[in-house]
Amino acid sequence: MRLLLVDDDPALTDGLSRLLAGIGYEVELAGDLAMARSALKRGGFDVAILDLVLARGNGLQLLAEFKSLFSTLPVLVLSGCGTLRDKLRAFELGASDYLAKPFEFPELGARLKAICRRHAEPDRHLLRFADLELNLHTHTATLRGEEVALSRREFCILRSLVEHPGQIVTRAVLERAFDRQVRELASNSIEVHIHNLRKKLPAKVIRTVHGLGYTLSVPAA
Structure with missing residues (x-):
């Protein structure tokens, strides 16, 4: 730990x-x-x-x-x-x-x-990062207590990022998480869904590390 x-x-x-x-x-x-x-x-x-x-x-x-x-x-x-x-x-x-x-x-x-x-013990099915909470049982996300509407694919990507806070998650890792749910990927699927997630989350929470992947960060106050 x-x-x-x-x-x-x-x-x-x-x-x-x-x-x-x-x-x-x-x-x-x-x-x-x-x-x-x-x-x-x-x-x-x-x-x-x-x-x-x-x-x-x-x-x-x-x-x-x-x-x-x-x-x-x-x-x-x-x-x-x-x-x-x-x-x-x-x-x-x-x-x-x-x-x-x-x-x-x-x-x-x-x-x-x-x-x-x-x-x-009570919340093994919950993942949290700052004000964001993911429920792995219901496949839902909340931000400051308000539900965020996510597609199944967006949830898979966000889950992978929240499971590795502060770490760079590569495109390949995101594709593998994605692929558990969807077998066929367009070449720009990850980028498209990251773009959509950014619209639904606070600015700069999902940060691109060019040439490597993506990471979650807490925006400056």
Whole structure:
């Protein structure tokens, strides 16, 4: 599982990254808000750990951004300020759990496992990217809660892109996904359907990487 660790204390992050890797997490470290935003736009994280006390930036502000862009990303908050007010504010902004420093690593590991299990079990049939949600059971898509009318072929292409957030998806990969539903492809079928998808989604969500393929990106605010 991919984990985003947002903390600027090397004394904590060095050891914590090793321990997390030892229990199966692929850890990406972000030491400030800019690095965290960049990592989020690349996407693909299963869970995040966020320290509220950062030298460069407000952890609560970043938590709000996490949940506005990726509403289903579980976030475990760490903080040396374990007051009731701090905890309530973090939960109001969408934190999945809150752990005050100092803490024991086995407790952190158990909490991570619990929140990942909680978030994964109910919606395995749902794929999400920012405000976009795909339902694999009904083959429908919603954007900010409103249904987006997609053809069967458009859904297949969009599913392949959402399944690889932040990665370049080649035309060949899209054709293979497409071909599960339709056996005959016109030479420009992918381009035509990408063009139609762009009309139905926010500007610049589907980005062309010339000569390579397509990728999803979160538009700048």
